[in-house]
Amino acid sequence: MAPIQMVDLKTQYSRIKDQVDRAVLEVLESAAFINGKPVQDFCQSMSDYLGVKHVIPCANGTDALQIAMMALDFQPGDEVITPSFTYIATTEVVALLKLKPVFAEVDPHTFCIDPESIRKCITPRTKAIVPVHLYGQSAPMEEIMKIAAEYNLYVIEDNAQAIGADYTFSDGTTRKTGTIGHIGATSFFPSKNLGCYGDGGAIFTHDDALADKMRKIANHGQSVRYYHDLVGCNSRLDTVQAAVLNIKLAHLNTYIKARQAAASYYNKVFSGCANIQTPVIAPYSTHVFHQYTLILNGVDRDGLNKYLSEHQIPSMIYYPVPAHRQKMFESFRSEQQELPVTDWLSARVISLPMHTELTEEQLEYISGRVLNFIEN
Numbered sequence: 001m002a003p004i005q006m007v008d009l010k011t012q013y014s015r016i017k018d019q020v021d022r023a024v025l026e027v028l029e030s031a032a033f034i035n036g037k038p039v040q041d042f043c044q045s046m047s048d049y050l051g052v053k054h055v056i057p058c059a060n061g062t063d064a065l066q067i068a069m070m071a072l073d074f075q076p077g078d079e080v081i082t083p084s085f086t087y088i089a090t091t092e093v094v095a096l097l098k099l100k101p102v103f104a105e106v107d108p109h110t111f112c113i114d115p116e117s118i119r120k121c122i123t124p125r126t127k128a129i130v131p132v133h134l135y136g137q138s139a140p141m142e143e144i145m146k147i148a149a150e151y152n153l154y155v156i157e158d159n160a161q162a163i164g165a166d167y168t169f170s171d172g173t174t175r176k177t178g179t180i181g182h183i184g185a186t187s188f189f190p191s192k193n194l195g196c197y198g199d200g201g202a203i204f205t206h207d208d209a210l211a212d213k214m215r216k217i218a219n220h221g222q223s224v225r226y227y228h229d230l231v232g233c234n235s236r237l238d239t240v241q242a243a244v245l246n247i248k249l250a251h252l253n254t255y256i257k258a259r260q261a262a263a264s265y266y267n268k269v270f271s272g273c274a275n276i277q278t279p280v281i282a283p284y285s286t287h288v289f290h291q292y293t294l295i296l297n298g299v300d301r302d303g304l305n306k307y308l309s310e311h312q313i314p315s316m317i318y319y320p321v322p323a324h325r326q327k328m329f330e331s332f333r334s335e336q337q338e339l340p341v342t343d344w345l346s347a348r349v350i351s352l353p354m355h356t357e358l359t360e361e362q363l364e365y366i367s368g369r370v371l372n373f374i375e376n
């Protein structure tokens, strides 16, 4: 049996090596390292895949969120509602822009932001909601868009973990996550569901004016070279990464199916175990399983992690410290509401190996060891 990894990018690469090598070599030979043709090609393909009008490439997922927030003319002290149970980038950019992150509670089954909690966080200074489609599961976007319309708020979807997921509205229409809010942001970090071989990111919107502005912001505030209309930043998706993404985007649906198949295998094996809550798939969306995350009940999590590691099985805690308990947000703490679900989840979640190359033999071995620990 091949060694088990959280993410096996090497085997995945070996299956597309000829295509990727050729595409990367073409970039090297063209020497168009910045804004070469593969960048435009990728944005077009990504826009077709998602059904969104504008795809704006940028340097990483954190920049994508930052550029989105810079484009919305928020004033210092304006409030942005985000979950606390997320990767730090979501909340960090809010503070970086001198805005105030207000942490909402998550749903204990889907791990995504809870609309009831969003309502409780709204004040006259609230400007935006940033739902995170955590682990590959969409947040309840229909309800979130309703709240946003009611209070005139922007919605920026953090789609870094859920690219390719489908959201179905109550009228039966379906949209890709990241294209439902006013702006969607994603990351092409290597381990994401659509990852390049370095850093990369993109921003999505249907809005022409916002798209223009975000393109400008990502390019030092200019649309005509050396004429800078507003303060921006320097954030580009380089041509080599775009060339890799062009190849990988064509495989994204196959990759998603492989993740879903691995998740189904785990689910079946764990279904009878009272101490394990397997991932709940929300009725309104598909789950693209960026992570396969269990909730443990009455199980020694550190013990399980150690036992698995002794059996050459990696496991991870995403995330052990929620944003509202991070030192960087210490100054906000006294004003924040209690987040018992977030705290409860942070103490109980564990993520098992999840990627496109897991074999049945590996899945059987991993799930067998997990059950062994829990049932003994």
Ligand SMILES: *Cc1c(COP(=O)(O)O)cnc(C)c1O
Pocket: 060, 061, 062, 063, 086, 087, 089, 090, 132, 158, 160, 161, 186, 187, 188, 189, 199, 200, 201
């Ligand atoms: C990975 C990730 C980001 C940031 O992406 P980078 O490309 O690493 O900057 C933001 N939000 C979430 C939820 C992520 O998982």
